[in-house]
Every structure is written in structure tokens, then in C-alpha cells.
Amino acid sequence: MKYLGELMENQPCTWLDAARGSKKENVQQLELIAEELSENYSSYDNLIDSSNDALPDSAFLQHSDLLIDYYEKAPKELNKLLLERRNEHELSFCPYCGNPMIPDTLDHFIPKGKWPEFSIFPNNLVPQCRGCAPVKGEHYYCIENNLAMFIHPIYFNxxxxxxxxxxxxxxxxxxxxxxxxxxxxxxxxxxxxxxxxxxxxxxxxxxxxxxxxxxxxxxxxxxxxxxxxxxxxxxxxxxxxxxxxxxxxxxxxxxxxxxxxxxxxxxxxxxSLHPAENLHQQSNHAVDLDF
Incomplete structure (x- = not known):
């Protein structure tokens, strides 16, 4: 398990600017809610710090398809940023669980299905192994423990x-x-x-x-x-x-x-599992083959 504080992005969010500057057909729809999105980004730190509190319902659910589309079918400049975070992190194991596999996917720490406003917010995107991905899924808050289920490795060391x-x-x-x-x-x-x-x-x-x-x-x-x-x-x-x-x-x-x-x-x-010496080893001849 590992602290990833170096992945913290400062405000204002340049990733949102990359999305707004794209030529996607629905960019005008994004532009209409961009300022409101930016305001929500500024509240993200408080949401993560308030780990004992359930998250308030999203005010952007009617825009889910639009916002998730910018993550799943990201325009060129935004896609570069996503790929960099997914692949250029130099991690040798999963920061969530310690699985010794290079993380090759991104987790939405606050799930995008219920809070689509954080679909392309970089501080919500954490490199993750494919073992954690289906387990964590869309889960966030545990009512039984009155606590966020998981620890955000970008925010907590x-x-x-x-x-x-x-x-x-x-x-x-x-x-x-x-x-x-x-x-x-x-x-x-x-x-x-x-x-x-x-x-x-x-x-x-x-x-x-x-x-x-x-x-x-x-x-x-x-x-x-x-x-x-x-x-x-x-x-x-x-x-x-x-x-x-x-x-x-x-x-x-x-x-x-x-x-x-x-x-x-x-x-x-x-x-003790070493192979016994083979006294009748066959000779091996290297042969080049075209393919």
C-alpha cells in the first residue's frame, strides 16, 4: 500500500479545460455546466476529509451520460492526461492493496456512477490493479461502520x-x-x-x-x-x-x-525439487526459422 501525494493536482482543474477545449459534438452541453462543475471540484477535498459522513446526493445525475462520456470517450488532449495517469506512474504494485502487479487501470475513488461530476477530476482518479477494480466497484460508504470504506492514497499517507x-x-x-x-x-x-x-x-x-x-x-x-x-x-x-x-x-x-x-x-x-542429472541428454541444435 502506498501514498500517492505526488499525483495531487492543484486547482483550477486543467483537465476540465482540456475537455472544454475539445471538438466533441457535445462540448456545448459541457460548457453549460462547466462553471458549476469547477465549483464542485473545490469541495472535493472536504468530501474526502469527511470520511465519517455519507456523501450528499449528486446534483449532476441528469448529466451522467455526458460527463461519463468524457471519461470513456475522452477527446485527444484529455485522453493524453488520462493515459499518463493510468500508465506513467512508475508504480510496481497497487497503492490500494499491495498487489505486486503494475496498476493499469484507473479507479474513480468517489464512484462516477453515483457522482458523475468527478468523472474526469484528476484527484478522483487513482491508479489501481485489476484485482481491486471489481471488489471496490461502485462502493463508497459503509453504513455499518459509519465510515468511508476505503482510504484515498492521494490524500492520506x-x-x-x-x-x-x-x-x-x-x-x-x-x-x-x-x-x-x-x-x-x-x-x-x-x-x-x-x-x-x-x-x-x-x-x-x-x-x-x-x-x-x-x-x-x-x-x-x-x-x-x-x-x-x-x-x-x-x-x-x-x-x-x-x-x-x-x-x-x-x-x-x-x-x-x-x-x-x-x-x-x-x-x-x-x-529438494531440483531435477536429477540427465545422463543421456539429447543434443540441441539451434535452427533459424522464417516466420
Whole structure:
């Protein structure tokens, strides 16, 4: 999980100007509500800060088709901005959940289906993994907890106060692993903020997704080890050496590799999977083929 404060865009919103300057057929309709939209943008920070309050109903629902169209079928200059935010972020894992996949989609933190006025507002658009996308969906406020379900990584930095901690054990009967996942607080955090992080993780189903990921990753390592001879401990340490030490545990992969290295029984088992030497190896001849 990661803080993305560097993605914050200042007001007035240049993205709205890019939309207003387009040649889309419906640009005149957008122009009629542009000033009112801009005023709503100025209230966005307060909406996000008021995480204990449900959002007021949108005053722009009658313009939903128009506003969402500017996101889904963005004109040229606006589309450049959207693509930059979606793809040019240099993230190696999802800021919402820590999934070690490069985020390649954008989440509308305040859902565009119910609040279309924020469809192209940059501070409402967060790079996200495709695992979070269907889970988060159009959800926003939890009545049961009287709290916003999720933490906005552009506005709040306390997601950085936590790391994933795992305990991995080997089931010798099935030769599979069991995984216990916890959140480890590394920096003192206010009780309300800590509660928000727990709810955020629960609503995104992070624990079950991590366990599924770890089991899949373990099977992949077993296949690698069955096909090539190398020391798995050295390989895992090499992967971790590519990550700054303070960042280990922000994502699932580094937390998992750290947990594997802490269990010598699993390391020994994985190293026992090396292929036997083949005394009758067939010679391989490289052949160039046209295609």
C-alpha cells in the first residue's frame, strides 16, 4: 500500500479545460455546466476529509451520460492526461492493496456512477490493479461502520505506516503451504486511522487475495525448481535486494519472500525439487526459422 501525494493536482482543474477545449459534438452541453462543475471540484477535498459522513446526493445525475462520456470517450488532449495517469506512474504494485502487479487501470475513488461530476477530476482518479477494480466497484460508504470504506492514497499517507507480515508453513502431506497474513504497524498511528486501515483491507478482501497469490506463487517457484538447478534462498534474497529495505512488506511479493526465507523447512523442501542429472541428454541444435 502506498501514498500517492505526488499525483495531487492543484486547482483550477486543467483537465476540465482540456475537455472544454475539445471538438466533441457535445462540448456545448459541457460548457453549460462547466462553471458549476469547477465549483464542485473545490469541495472535493472536504468530501474526502469527511470520511465519517455519507456523501450528499449528486446534483449532476441528469448529466451522467455526458460527463461519463468524457471519461470513456475522452477527446485527444484529455485522453493524453488520462493515459499518463493510468500508465506513467512508475508504480510496481497497487497503492490500494499491495498487489505486486503494475496498476493499469484507473479507479474513480468517489464512484462516477453515483457522482458523475468527478468523472474526469484528476484527484478522483487513482491508479489501481485489476484485482481491486471489481471488489471496490461502485462502493463508497459503509453504513455499518459509519465510515468511508476505503482510504484515498492521494490524500492520506497513513497506509505507509503498515506492512504485510506473513507466517508460512509447509503441509508435508500435500506439499502445499498454509499462509497467515497480518498487518504490522511500523509507525505509531492514531486509533481512528488504524481502524480505517483495517476496514479498508477487509472491504478489499486483501487477506484472501494474498493467500491465493502466495499459493499460486509457491506453485510457480516449484515449477522453476523442477526445471532448473539453483538455490532458492539465494534467488529470493536477490529479489528482495532489488527493493529498498524500508519498503519490504508494502507489497505482497516482498512480504511473501521474506516469510519463505524465515522458514528453513520450506527452503529445504524447495531446494529438494531440483531435477536429477540427465545422463543421456539429447543434443540441441539451434535452427533459424522464417516466420
Amino acid at each position: 497513513f497506509l505507509e505506516n503498515f506492512r504485510f507480515s506473513m507466517n508460512v508453513s509447509l503441509n508435508t502431506e500435500s506439499n502445499d503451504i498454509s499462509v497467515v497474513v497480518k498487518l504490522k504497524r511500523i509507525i505509531e498511528t492514531q486509533a481512528d486511522d488504524q481502524r480505517r486501515v483495517i476496514i479498508h483491507a477487509e472491504k478489499l478482501k486483501i487477506k484472501s487475495r494474498i493467500i491465493h497469490y502466495c499459493k499460486k506463487e509457491f506453485r510457480q517457484w516449484k515449477r522453476r525448481l523442477a526445471n532448473a538447478k539453483f538455490d532458492v534462498s539465494t534467488a529470493l534474497k536477490q529479489r528482495l535486494s532489488e527493493i529498498p529495505q524500508p519498503d519490504i512488506g508494502k507489497d505482497w511479493q516482498s512480504a511473501f519472500y521474506s516469510a519463505l526465507l524465515q522458514n528453513q523447512e520450506i527452503i529445504d523442501y524447495m531446494n
